[in-house]
Amino acid sequence: MKKGLGILSALLLSVTLTACGSADEKENDKKIVVAASPTPHGEVVKHAAEAMEKKGYDVEVKIVNDYKVPNKLLDEGDVDANLFQHVPYLNAEKKTHHYKIEEVGKVFTTPMGVYSKKYKNLAEIPDGAEIFVSSNPAEEGRFLSFFVNEGVIKLKDGVKIEDAKFTDIVENKKNLKFNNKQSAEFLPKTYKNGEGAAVIMNSNYAIDNGIIPHKDAIALEDKSSPFANILAVQEGHKDDKKFQELIKVLQSEDMKAYINKEFGKDVVPYEK
Incomplete structure (x- = not known):
């Protein structure tokens, strides 16, 4: 009898752990922490967070005012994504630090x-x-x-x-x-x-x-600049649903209107 109860308890514990694991995974699928430079990057992500909330996602902005930190945070898994750099910079960082990071999509250019x-x-x-x-x-x-x-x-x-x-x-x-x-x-x-x-x-x-x-x-710089800032994530995750939803919002007409209104000529929204 005791043996039967032990097996039952183990089964119940297994089911409970599986359920908890599924709940955690589901929550992680809806949570996105983005490391971003203060302006305009951080403000753009905060605006995107409002639209993402309507889609059921929780987007948190982690402001980092140092170009050397965001990729380190992303590579180590302390954040889910970052928005602060262009592709040439990312390529140089990957070559130097061997970061496993990839581009999801371009968002805007901050003309130099x-x-x-x-x-x-x-x-x-x-x-x-x-x-x-x-x-x-x-x-x-x-x-x-x-x-x-x-x-x-x-x-x-x-x-x-x-x-x-x-x-x-x-x-x-x-x-x-x-x-x-x-x-x-x-x-x-x-x-x-x-x-x-x-x-x-x-x-x-x-x-x-x-x-x-x-x-x-x-x-x-004008609109022809090849240095558009990108949303970046860990390699192998650019096609994850939550990041695809986020880049859609970041490249949306609403976002373009927001950027033009808030920053005028000083920030140029990405045009596909």
Whole structure:
């Protein structure tokens, strides 16, 4: 009799554990924690959370104001997704840190701009000028693109601008010097202090520091920029239903309208 009760108890425990496991799995399927830069990334995800709630999902935003942290959090499973980077940056991070991360889809572009307290346009920047840029090697082609487009700098044949490095420069007509010793978050202060001839920075850091890209920049990327920010997840999960639902919301007409209303020309929604 006792043996029978023992078997019954074991069966009941097994059923209970299975039920609990199923409940936890179901809850995890509806929960999404997204690591994002403060502005506009975090605000965009918060807006998406409202639409996702109507679909039965709970989206939580984890604000991270450091480019080196979000991929580490995602790779280690501390968050489910992140929104802060473009594909060239992700590729560089994967090469360096061997992260198992992949793109779900593109969301928007925060146009990079050239800012100066001394000059009104790129043509005015003199020979031998110092240009401050971030220490992010994945952005080097992006920094150079402004001067490549101006005909001031020429790159090696066959090098795509999104893959370009300072070492790919074969002609520098003005002998421009790129100072890349600072992290991106410190560049707004460098600009406000009037250091160097110009400062090249990401729009999200500009906006966070009260700088208005489309008004204050002397040059700004246009819609053709290949540096759209992406929703990223761990490898093998981009087709998970919850992430596909989230990218639909992030690329929706409602989201485009929200971005245009809140950020105007300073953030460009992704167009398929």
